[in-house]
Amino acid sequence: MKVSLFLSCYHDTLFPEALKSTVKVLERLGHTIDVPMQQTCCGQMHFNTGYQTECMPLLDNMLAAFKEAEVVVSPSASCVGMMREYYPYLAEQHGTHAQAEAVAALNAKTFELSDFLVNKLGVEDVGAYYPHRVTFHPTCHSTRMLKIGDAPLKLLRNVKGIDLVELGAKEECCGFGGTFSLKNADTSMAMLSSKIKNIMNTGAEICTAADTSCLMHIGGGLHRLRTGIKTLHLAEILASTEEHAHVS
Amino acid sequence: MSVKLPMFEKTAPENVQNSQLRRNLGKVTGAIRVKRARVVDEMPDWEALRDAGYALKTKVLRNLDTYLLELETSVTRVGGKVHWAQSAQEANQIVTDLVKSHGATEVIKVKSMTTEETRLNDALAASGIKAIETDLAELIIKLANEESSHILVPAIHKNRSEIRELFIRTLGEPDLTDEPANLAGAARRYLRKKFLTVPVGISGANFAVAETGTIAVVESEGNGRMCTTLPKVLITMMGIEKIIPTWQDFEVFMQTLPRSSTAERMNPYNSFWTGVHEGDGPQEFHLVLVDNGRTEVLKDEIGRQTLNCIRCSACLNVCPVYERTGGHAYHSVYPGPIGAILTPQLIGIENASSLPYASSLCGACYEVCPVKINIPEVLVHLRGRAIKYKKDHGTLKDKLSPEHLGMQAVAKVFANQSRYESAQKLARMGQGVLAKEGYISSLPGYLSGWTAMRDLKTLPQESFRDWWRKREGQK
Incomplete structure (x- = not known):
């Protein structure tokens, strides 16, 4: 299948490894990757901060970038969530009927990576090898908005060598929330302190998730506290093999 | 008319x-979350009940004019009197006049959010009438001269040793221990006298049945039952959205409300009254229907689902923000996720512009809401209204804030591929002075909120798209 990659601007700019890993996993499964260069940002940050009209050119740009795509996949659950949940809202509140139709067409072919692998392709074992103690944080947007369920866990359970440990109070928000983490930094950090406590209780070396934005927040706190625990996107674990083990 | 709230x-x-x-909040919300999950999980048709609750409330709100008139007819038919109040002031005036007309100087009250919203107690006090709260937690709050911090458990922020100290000081009970039974006993001794002597009772309403004119209040302590049966006169003040069309509709809400609020299968006390009956209960019944901004909320296609709310508090109990800040941080009669969407709509976004931002948008509230209010959706919708207000009516300071300017500038960059790619390169070059050993620990201005508490990985030397171009070029 020809898969068009929805990069998400922060993965593209700040965390390219998650994208390179997504490419590796999908190519390993025999798919062809296409990267429409016109794409920039989905508008999630602007939308969640209230800058709705500013999102409209971004929405148009995304619609144009993926117009010809067969299927669109992204390692960012929250960006796919933005598209699925709020592009229809934007088209209705600020756009046209044509935009609403184009949004519906885009959403019908757009998937978060683990949802694509498990629920669309029916693949649970991607041939990965990762001999580390890992805990998984189910991010709010992946579970409550996209409802991908335990697709990431199904993939992780099939990773060779992995020591997967369950995270306590795993469904509780880490406190990131986009600009919430700046505007309400103290409350955001109070939430993160609970998440960090639970991660530390697992004894894991690595905390993974289907979304780097939450991991940027969690990892930023883990590093500030010098816990020695790292964060890694799910795709990076899935990309790691016995031949090419991921060095964290 | 409304006052601007402090910024959350x-x-x-x-x-x-x-x-x-x-400690207090973590303990109580943690316990009630577990209990709620237990009584909800035992319901095989829970999702259908949520759908039904949503559908019923939607039907009522779409036909509110008809149902309100039907309710008025029904209440009048059974001997009650209906009063209409557009504002809080009007509602308070109606109640004050009614109390005065009976020469009463004290009233006993069932816990009610609507009378909190209208600040009825203050209005009564201004006319020399003392309002006595009979719900234990509400009594504690009033004795302590504090504001409520939870819709259902208003004294959730206080523990029993704090309450013991308060009762010793205010109820003249010097020998109290901090045992809950002992504390409840002191409150009972105080309240019993009031139940038996005060001539006017005031309540809110959980539901009002349009077809029969029945008002319903559910509660846990029996104080509500006392207030609605013992006084000679009963006055109910309710928001106009509290209507249900028929008696049968209780089959939905009497299953969802207790489970969502106190995590019980059924409330200990369920009081229903229909007008007045000679020789039995209050001989005079008044129903005050309050708008106070609700018809404005109804005009907003996205925002109006907020009026589905049955004030269960499930959203507060699961909210990770509420759990850490408590209710007082909201400075709103309605705190927590529901307060963050209801209050800005009732008092105007310009007066509560920080409340829609008091959320990480995690969606735990929507997941538990028994009437399926999509709280995250309304939150981002109201954020949109807050920014629109800032653009249209904001001060120069608002318009020159780093966030406001930054967001608009970044949007222009993101709207175009070449501007976006140039910005990526600029950011990579610009970070040099801030980076140390692969991390940034101090960012300036608006972004300092991030690095006050967390480190940030430096931007890699190559973006994904640069890597991809190189790889494709080598093929």
Whole structure:
């Protein structure tokens, strides 16, 4: 299948490894990757901060970038969530009927990576090898908005060598929330302190998730506290093999 | 008319640091979450009940004019009197006049959010009438001269040793211990006298049945039953959205409300009254229907689902923000996620512009809401209204804020591929002075909120798209 990659601007700019890993996993499964260069940002940050009209050119740009795509996949659950949940809202509140139709067409072919692998392709074992103690944080947007369920866990359970440990109070928000983490930094950090406590209780070396934005927040706190625990996107674990083990 | 509320982000940090508050809230919300999950999980048709609750409330709100008139007809038919109040002031005036007309100087009250919203107690006090709250937690709050911090458990921020100290000081009970039974006993001794002597009772309403004119109040302590049966006169003040069309509709809400609020299968006390009956209960019944901004909320296609709310508090109990800040940080009669969407709509976004931002948008509230209010959707919708207000009516300071300017500038960059790619390169070059050993620990201005508490990985030397181009070029 020809898969068009929805990069998400922060993965593209700040965390390219998650994208390179997504490419590796999908190519390993025999798919062809296409990267429409016109794409920039989905508008999630602007939308969640209230800058709705500013999102409209971004929405148009995304619609144009993926117009010809067969299927669109992204390692960012929250960006796919933005598209699925709020592009229809934007088209209705600020756009046209044509935009609403184009949004519906885009959403019908757009998937978060683990949802694509498990629920669309029916693949649970991607041939990965990762001999580390890992805990998984189910991010709010992946579970409550996209409802991908335990697709990431199904993939992780099939990773060779992995020591997967369950995270306590795993469904509780880490406190990131986009600009919430700046505007309400103290409350955001109070939430993160609970998440960090639970991660530390697992004894894991690595905390993974289907979304780097939450991991940027969690990892930023883990590093500030010098816990020695790292964060890694799910795709990076899935990309790691016995031949090419991921060095964290 | 409405007062501008303090900014949540300014008042939350102090509450976040209150260790007693964090301990009390963590303990209570944690316990009620587990209990709620247990009584909800045993219901095979829970999702269908949520759908039904949503559908019923939607039907009522779309036909509110018809149902209100039907309710008025029904209440009048059974001997009650209906009063209409457009504002809080009007509602309070109606109640004050009614109390005065009976020469009463004291009233006993069932816990009611609507009378909190209208600040009825203050209005009564201004006319020399003392309002006595009979719900234990509400009594504690009023004796302590504090504001409620939870819709259902208003004294959630206080523990029993704090309550013991308060009762010793205010109820003249010097020998109290901090045993819950002992504390409840002191409150009972105080309240019993009031139940038996005060001539006017005031309640809110959980539901009002349009077809029969029945008012319903559910509660846990029996104080509501006392207030609605013992006084000679009963006055109910309710928001106009509290209507259900028929008696049969209780089959939905009497299953969802107790489970969502107190995590019980059924409330200990369920009081229903239909007009007046000679020789039995209050001989005079008044129903005050309050708008106070609700018809404005109804005009907003996205926002109006907020009026589905049955004030169960499930959203507060699961909210990770509420759990850490407590209710007082919201400075709103309705705190927590529901308060963050209801209050700005009732008093105007310009007066509560920080409340829609008091959320990480995690969606835990929507997941538990028994009437399926999509709280995250309304939150981002109201954020949109807040920014629109800032653009249309904001001060120069608002318009020159780093966030406001930054967001608009970044949007222009993101709208175009070449501007976006140039910005990526600029950011990579610009970070040099800030980076140390692969991490940034101090960012300036608006972004300092991030690095005050977290490190940030430096931008890699190559973006994904640069890597991809190189790889494709080598093929």
